[in-house]
Amino acid sequence: MPRLGMAPLRRTQLIDATIQCIHEEGVGRASVQRISRRAGLSPGIVAHYFDDKEGLLVATLRRLNKRLSDETIRRMHQAKTPRDRLWAIIDAHFEPVHFAPDTVDAWFALWGKVREIPELQRVHRVYEARLRSNLRHSVRPLVAAERVLPVADALGAMIDGLWAKAAQPTTEIDADAARAVFADVLDRVLDH
Amino acid sequence: MPRLGMAPLRRTQLIDATIQCIHEEGVGRASVQRISRRAGLSPGIVAHYFDDKEGLLVATLRRLNKRLSDETIRRMHQAKTPRDRLWAIIDAHFEPVHFAPDTVDAWFALWGKVREIPELQRVHRVYEARLRSNLRHSVRPLVAAERVLPVADALGAMIDGLWAKAAQPTTEIDADAARAVFADVLDRVLDH
Amino acid sequence: MPRLGMAPLRRTQLIDATIQCIHEEGVGRASVQRISRRAGLSPGIVAHYFDDKEGLLVATLRRLNKRLSDETIRRMHQAKTPRDRLWAIIDAHFEPVHFAPDTVDAWFALWGKVREIPELQRVHRVYEARLRSNLRHSVRPLVAAERVLPVADALGAMIDGLWAKAAQPTTEIDADAARAVFADVLDRVLDH
Amino acid sequence: MPRLGMAPLRRTQLIDATIQCIHEEGVGRASVQRISRRAGLSPGIVAHYFDDKEGLLVATLRRLNKRLSDETIRRMHQAKTPRDRLWAIIDAHFEPVHFAPDTVDAWFALWGKVREIPELQRVHRVYEARLRSNLRHSVRPLVAAERVLPVADALGAMIDGLWAKAAQPTTEIDADAARAVFADVLDRVLDH
DNA sequence: TATGAATGAGGATTCATTCAT
DNA sequence: AATGAATGAATCCTCATTCAT
16 A cells, blocks of 8 residues: 655645544544544554654644744735735634634644643744734834834734634634624724 | 641642642643642542542632632722723733733643533633623723624733733743733723 | 440441442442441441451351341241251242342352452351251251252252342342242152 | 454453453452453553453453353254253353363353443343253253243253352362252153 | 541553554 | 554552541
């Protein structure tokens, strides 16, 4: 069965299985055995492609972040005005594909493991830094200089807070509700 | 060593040890053995007072929530104006005692286990409902009727988001920074 | 609460609780804690009256045997003929009080622990020897000399086998069914 | 060390170790650790092949029953007359291989766990039903219609009773003694 | 006499990882 | 490239026992 060039496919299979597994059974239940079985592969394969379980989790968070980052960049490129750029960031985070329950769950669960897995922390910091940087750049043309930081942090906190809320099993928050919150608040927070 | 009436003391000892353990070693490393050793007690004692580990975790989240709730109530009672009541809620969440790293870490880690432990989910929902209710009541006199919900949700998301950020090991957020964000944003979000 | 002369009462309470506990939850689940709770007493009391758990189990089997033995003696005293004496033994074993499910269960369960608890083995051997002796004495006048042993052993095996069957949770054997089996077989096995 | 197709061998190794362990140390001492060590394997292997300890115990009883059943069938096929078929059943149960102390011990010990492990109960019931059915069919041509049940039950009880007695550590019963009992009783119980 | 707090050893089980095939 | 057999450490939990009160 082994063929050439299977690496990317296998990696994707395993990462997807990890996300599903975390979503449906919880991180605590997301063992190598369960993940690989769900991927239709054997437990040994994880070591082959990711060295160990930590490697798989790190790769999973990396992919999650990459998807979000790609979507953000794509949308920001299309944006014409500073305000549009800000909305591009927000919309990227709450677009149905990335705000889907399994994605949000896995993201939140891995975030919770940051403290235990140093490499995961590094990956998370990259995401965090990029979001913060994007927000500050987008906010800068829209508010007085001394308000750039607090406004960017407020918006970042709202994004994270709404994601965290969406990761709860009984949540009532969905993408539209989240965007409505921003729609109400955003213009008031910016200077005219 | 066995004495009478030790129950409340022992419970507190174990809950405190749980918080410390999660803070210093991570939830994944917070085993019954390690928690009880840190409390200066034996592993068996957990079953004695909390039935099992889940019981201990649930009791821990309950206590965390209670502390926050008590502080919120205390501050809201002292508040004179609607705006003061809103700040009471915010200040309660970012008062140094409750915003201390170990508290925030444990709170975040347990939040991450909500999906796996049903009873934890119940406890978390109570906290969430109370915060939302408090925010709505406090916001109502300060904004137009149709804006009560989005504004309350925005503020709630900001609180959660800042807590979540504070729970990261490399965070730069502290209580003052968090409050500064609210100070900048709050008045603009409210109607005059 | 401690009063004088409670010893016999407490012992009986604990032995009865042991029998009930074994019957309702299985020997494996019959822990000191559960037994004492069912007796309305504290776990420590077992050490007080029986030294340790083995002591309690031994006392329980002893009492079970004693009840059976007393009943057998009582009935044998009333018997007039050799054949009556044989039936006295059989009837004693299948009289509703001693053939009750909880008694049979406990008896069978403790029998299964004989291999692990030497003192239990000793107690069991006493019962076994007495039953065998009673059977042989009763059978002797009723069969040729060389048939005393096999007939007595056959009857003993039937008694034990029916008890063992009665100890199964889904058994269809009751006292009447058991006696019917003897009624059919006994006379044919004896010489006329 | 891992090789392919080890499953049947490993299963047999573990089942045999279980029987030996029960025989030499008692069911209470037959822990997964001890069983697997005796099999020259690691504790984790039990989960691999039998899911959990219950699975191993069930598989053990199943194998014990199968051996007995195979032997019974083999002997019954060779039997020419109804009376031979009856003796085939008896002989199968008391043939030295199956009446060996370790087999009898394990069988008796597992029988004692029937109440606690539902699946074990199911397996036991199958054995019981087969034995009863075999006895009734064999007895039918040899006694009056209304005596089929009591005679079959009497013989079944004798078999179980002798096995139970043989399972006692200090027993004096061996295969020959058991067969002698049947030799004495059988013809008298049957109609001529 | 009786309690129940506390211990710590031992049990079953789960799991990441290794490695021969 | 991929498998899955096997390991053994770690975890949670149960339990008999001890002991101050």
